Amino acid sequence: MHIDINSCFLSVEAVYRLQHGETIDLREIPCVVGGNEDSRHGIVLAKSQLAKASGIQTGEPIFKAKQKNKDLVVVPPRYPLYIESSNAMFQLLQEYTPHIQRFSIDENFLSFEGMNNHYDDYIKLAHIIKDRIKNELGFTVSIGLSNNKLLAKMGSDIKKPDAVTTLFPDQIKEKMWPLPVEDLFMVGRATAPKLRNLNIFTIGDLANHDLSILKLKLKSHGELIYRYANGIENSEVRKSNYINMKGIGNSTTTSRDITDRKTAHLVVLSLVESVGTRLRASGNCCRLVSVSVRDNNFINRSRQCKTSSPTDVTKTIANIAYKLFDELWNGEPLRHLGIHVSDLCTNEMCQVSFFDEKDKEKQRALDQAIDKVRNKYGNKAVVRSIFLHSGIRSMTGGIGEDDYPLMTSIL
């Protein structure tokens, strides 16, 4: 089963407001949840059906959405609230199977492999789950059923909102092949035009195309989407956890362009504080640090380097990040900065290098002590003095008090 909350942020926002005395249901007016335009975060994060009917799309700038519908209501996001709802749904789902993969804040895969003694009618079960979520949590979901994750996911997309849809292999031809090819998972805005050039317009066209031509034009991605179009996919429903996490990153669009090195370094440090804290919380060290920038012409550039030995020390990561930033920046005004650490390994045993800072263990102890205090009293309980009166937050990144539930973009 693939379970997807319909217009997650907007639905949760609507339910919360109704519960707190508001009389208007945001789901029944043209409405979007959108970021703050003054701080240059002004994009559509979720939309109501009536907003969708005006042609408004997720990810587009708020000002464009307003042009499409003069009566559009824009409400700001409250991420901690959406995470709470996501957790509440996850808790409910756990009553039905232990095999759940949280795929994103609003999507879950449920496996019932080996549980046929418990359930005899899975369509009935899907309806029970769907109705319980609606009654107990207040928002609607769409559920797709099949014998692999790809088909279940494609199935949940076919009918929305508040629906259960099966998409078994013998239903592919009738239910999936007529759909436009860009509806297929992993066919995005770069792949769709390439497929149109090959006269591929529907998922069925793709499924029946010559595989060797697809491989020639689209490399391994061509083979992947060919298999998906034919419903071939066999990945496991796997619990998300820190062990198979590949990297940790935080990035931010600043409310005004950055034009001086000092401010840039402060933002870098603020991002490293978040990344470092999350890295240590995950029980990992990293061996690769990368810095990315976006200039005011929206050109992205990045620079990365290996660390001399695995590290989870904020100060060490920050020093590497400063160096990378200085090599990367040629003085153009910047609107966006990002820090990413990867090539992770467990921090239980750390290979020591001759070239490590001699106070590495002291630094690690310091970080752990600060983490503990921040955990108990909040992130602002310990702040580097360099941030005081700087106008820059001491920790940047993340979307709320808690971490996002782990998610991934691959099946």
Added chain:
DNA sequence: TCTGGGGTCCTAGGACCC
């Protein structure tokens, strides 16, 4: 008042090894 932030994976080119 123009354009977010969290991820994973793939590819191409170059350095370096024997």
Added chain:
DNA sequence: TCTGGGGTCCTAGGACCC
């Protein structure tokens, strides 16, 4: 009348997902 062919590792950039 010029410079191979295996391999691995590193780096930068881009595709895709929600």
